Amino acid sequence: MTNKQGPQTAEAIPHRERIVNDLSMVVATVNGSGSQTSNTALIRAIFRMGIPVSGKNLFPSNIQGMPTWFTIRASSEGFTARRETVEVLVAMNIATFEEDLSGLVEGGVCFYPDHFSAPETRPDVVFYPMPVRSVIKQVNPPRELRDYMVNMVYVGVVAQMLGIDLQEIRGALETHFRGREKPVQLNMQVVGASASWARENLQELDPYVLERDSQTEGMILIDGNTAAALGAIYGGVTFAAWYPITPASSLAEALQTYLPQLRKDPETGKATYAIVQSEDELAAIGMAIGAGWAGARAMTSTSGPGLSLMAEFSGLAYFAEVPVVVWDVQRMGPSTGLPTRTSQGDVLFVRFLGHGDTSQVMLIPGNIEECFEFGWRAFDLADRLQTPIFVLSDLDLGMNMWMSRPFQYPSEPIDRGKILSAEQLEQVQEFARYRDVDGDGIPYRTLPGTDHPKAAYFTRGSGHDDRAEYSERPEDYEGIMQRIARKMETARALLPKAVIERMKGAEIGLIAYGSTDSAVREARARLLDAGVKTNYLRLRAIPFGPEVKDFISQHERVYVIEMNTDGQMRMLLQLEVPEHATRLHSLTHNNGLPVSARWITERVLEAEEV
Amino acid sequence: MATQTETKPAHPGNGNLIGLRKSDYRGGKSTLCQGCGHSSIASQIIAASYEMSITPERIIKLSGIGCSSKSPAYFLNRSHGFNGLHGRMPTIATGAIMANHGLKAIGVSGDGDTASIGLSHFIHLVRRNVPMTYIVENNGVYGLTKGQFSATADKGQELKSAGINPFMPVDICMEALIANAGFVARSFAGDPKQVKELLKAALSYDGTAVLDIISPCVTFNNRDESTKSYAWARAHQEPLHDVTWVPKREEIQVEYDPGDRIDVEMHDGSLLVLKKLEQDYDPTDRMAALKMLAETSCGGYLVTGLIYIEDNRPTLTEIENLVEEPLSVLNEGKIRPPRETLEALIQTFQ
Secondary structure, X not given: OEOOOOOOOHHHOOOOOOEXXXXXXXXEEEOOOOXXXXXXXXXXXXXXXXXXXXXXXXXXXXXXXXXXXXXXXXXXXXXXXXXXXXXXXEEOOHHHHHHHHHOEEEEEEEEEEOOOOOEOOOOOOEEEEEOHHHHHHHHOXXXXXXXXXXHHHHHHHHHHHHOOOHHHHHHHHHHHOOOOHHHHHHHXXXXXXXXXXXXXXXXXXXXXXXXXXXXXXXXEEEEHHHHHHHHHHHOOXXXXXXXXXXXXXXXXXXXXHHHHHHOEOOOOOOEOOEEEEOOOHHHHHHHHHHHHHOOOOEEEEEOHXXXXXXXXXXXXXXXHOOOEEEEEEEEOOOOOOOOOOEOOOOHHHHHOOOOOOOOOEEEOXXXXXXXXXXXXXXXXXXXXXXXXXXXEEEHHHHHOEEEEOOOOOOOOOXXXXXXXXXXXXXXXXXXXXXXXXXXXXXXXXXXXXXXOXXXXXXXXXOOEOXXXXXXXXXXXXXXXXXXXHHHHHHHHHHOOOOEEEOOOOOOEEEEEEHHHHHHHHHHHHHHHHOOOOEEEEEEOEEOOOHHHHHHHHOOOEEEEEEOOOOOHHHHHHHHHOHHHHHHEEEEEOOOOOOOEHHHHHHHHHHHOOO | OXXXXXXXXXXXXXXXXXXXXXXXXXXXXXXXXXXXXXHHHHHXXXXXXXXXXXXXXXXXXXXXXXXXXXXXXXXXXXXXXXXXXOOOHHHHHHHHHHHOOOOEEEEEEEHHHHHHHOHHHHHHHHHHOOOEEEEEEEOOEEOOOOOEEOOOOOOOOEEOOOEEOOOOOOOHHHHHHHOOOOEEEEEEOOOHHHHHHHHHHHHHOOOEEEEEEEOOOOOOOOOOOOOOOHHHHHHHEEEXXXXXXXXXXXXXXXXXXXXXXXXXXXXXXXXXXXXXXXXXXXXXXXXXXXXXXHHHHOOOOEEEEEEEEOOOOOOHHHHOOEOOOOHHHOOHHHHOOOHHHHHHHHHOOO
């Protein structure tokens, strides 16, 4: 089983054309071994060289000792979705070495610690052994940091062999350690020693090269959950409650990191926000709704299991018309249903969350910029529409590293919606909390604490008249339901429109949403290579705007691409345009991994019988 | 945020210190059964708020689901109210108070709400010391769903439709103490004076004030042998002390020998005067309070009064280090960081 042939030579490996800035690299490590710093340094260094890049952490639900994989994709074409092929393997986990190796493309590259025995199963692969132990011995870092430093060896060797600039590794480490020089220096010692060793001892036998480009200038590299939290902070979040859950925790944790930096009163140093880690998700949304009712810009963030606990409160907020923002960073099924794997399986559940005719308003960011933008816009919409706003992200978008244009500062002032002050109450004859004064279905509200005898009203579930008095009169109930339906028509016009991209002469349509956007874009390019032109509509909100129906009516066949098994969005679209229901075809991918462009391309070609 | 105005003199015939009449504190017409203990408590909330001259607009009323939770509609019409979900009132209260910590919150819950479906929220609310008055209208039975046992029902008790209860009751005061509550009191709806004085003390307290009030259900649980009935509670009530709440800076009118009384100074400067009755009881001794509850829960007594008080626990508002102005009314300049901060932040992701 072991590679006893010694170092490979140039003669043994056929010469190949150089492949520049186009590779997918997998770093296989043991969970909890501290590889995050190394992987972040690699990806950020490539990014800083101007090469479009993305990073995905494929991890099982464990804390320590189990295999985990970090994937870095560099793409000169700018595609950042998961790629199914792996060209470069950094095999740091002996337990999965053989399996990892079997996933490499023909003629791929494998870096491995020289104290591992490389399997002999892949004679086509270029092997680069790395002297992990001797480098660590030479640098001699403090004992407690040794495990982390082991991972820096592959950073140095990989950088040397693929052409990553060591100065950019240093810059990436400076970002990672927020300018603390000591850890940067220590890590760079290991990186430098490893790179020198590789320069002197390894012969370049593989075709993969990373070369400086200029495609990331001004861009940022960040995960969607951090972007969402920052968006919320610039949207004026004043209250957040949450309960820990993968893959949503890092959103609330980013709030905890950045709120103290950005939202302290400059004079008193006191907080202009409150954040509470609650006893469960039920309490998290209850607190957010209580805060929203009392006038806060209130939010919570969760994933599927937490959302299940939030069902009753979501319905209450819908009927009591309380503004609140709920981020759902989607994962797969209940309980141990792949908690660390991505999915778009909550679409139908969220849309109808609550009992008794709820049609919740949803925003669906498709990239980092939109995570930030919908982060602030969701509060304006919640306040304007006086209803819960659900923002559907997913594990892939939320927890993985994406390249993005920088965030745009909010383009509109904060909108608090229809709130009557004491002065305004003085001027109105009567304040009726649930009366449609303006004909848009949106009533006026007052905040608790408004100093006017007319201000108070009593909030309760759906059984109330337009003065918020308890009522079981049939006409009152119907009146409330009809007005909320009008309000939802108003919502259509206020929500972000779908994004449509066309190709001249295209006959088929693709509809997608959320994190699949990057894979769909790449698939469209590959389909075009195969002679199939496509128009593409990316949904960004529900209820849908009129452009969605128009798009469907313009195409004989529309493929709805999504990461769930049942084609949940396709069903919602069929409800929206029953007259065109048969034009809509599902392409569903639901195995825990982000969908790839290759998968989409193949499925469309299959369906189109090309 | 001041809830009392001290400048105006009292005009007994012309309303309270802030010029409001008692009718300004009333609520809607009750739909509860005639003689329900909850109605008596609602009356005392009205009386206490009026007598304390609290601006009704500065109160919020919160409740869950059940007969008790309907009652906020029957007092303080000029206060905002939120009749939420079964057992979840503590969560709504927590959020609302964080959004506007200048408000006084009165939560009304029942024994189903607090001791069953919402027990965890209750404990966590107390644990966080969310500043509010938390009233449990405790009748040992589910009234709105017609007579099932609640978790505070007596072991061995028999109810018409529910049969015999085989389980030990949950003691709400003991739960509160174990969760480190700083204000725990028990009273009886049939003792309106004590209810009112304890309510005033609770409303003057700076953290979570838990008030467990035995409030008989005349329809489903008022047979003489039930510990939640009027007859039993009247016959077995053992007050720990005689309670009088004295407003801030008012001369203490109660003429007790200082040796016979304990004065508890409240956070807002008011005073709670506890006159000793038969036995010495020190409401600042937590272990003694737990011991007393453990001993009397099976002893055939209804011990009422201030069971425990501690006034220096930090509230959630203090822990969150909130700005003075309520979060709900902060303007854009205070809640949206300036453009240059975003530009600086973006650089850290490059």
